[in-house]
Amino acid sequence: MPDIKCTVTECEHNQNVKCAAPMIQVDRNGTNKALKSDNTKCETFKNK
Template identity: 45%
Template sequence: MPDLRCTVQTCTHNQNYYCNLDSIVVGGNSAKKAAETSCDSFEARKGGSAYADAYSNMEGKEASAKSSVDCKATECMYNKACQCHAGKISVEGGNACHCGETECATFKCGCA
């Protein structure tokens, strides 16, 4: 499992720059660059400020640096059998309102 960092503070799963999900899905089936990928597990934080108490809706689930990454970006050099095998990945999208505004910044096209 890769070391997963996340800068998407508007996501309900983000806890102190880590994801509190055991597994995420990175979309981008035909992606050739990072901007064409997305975190399909993104869910917008409900109510109030996205930055106000990032722990208030975590229901006691502890975030971890390690998460399984189901990767649909088949052209990525780190994708093996739809699983991410990068040592570290970064999901970015700061103030995203929907998954299309997020991306896997670690994506590197393995295509010729």
């Protein structure tokens, strides 16, 4: 997987401010059409 910088260090998949998950799923965040990054969210997040 390409390098994904992620500052969500409370996620179990986060290692040194990068995502170490083998794959991630990103979905729209409560909207039918994403118009800005705030309209997206990482579904692979897992609290440590």
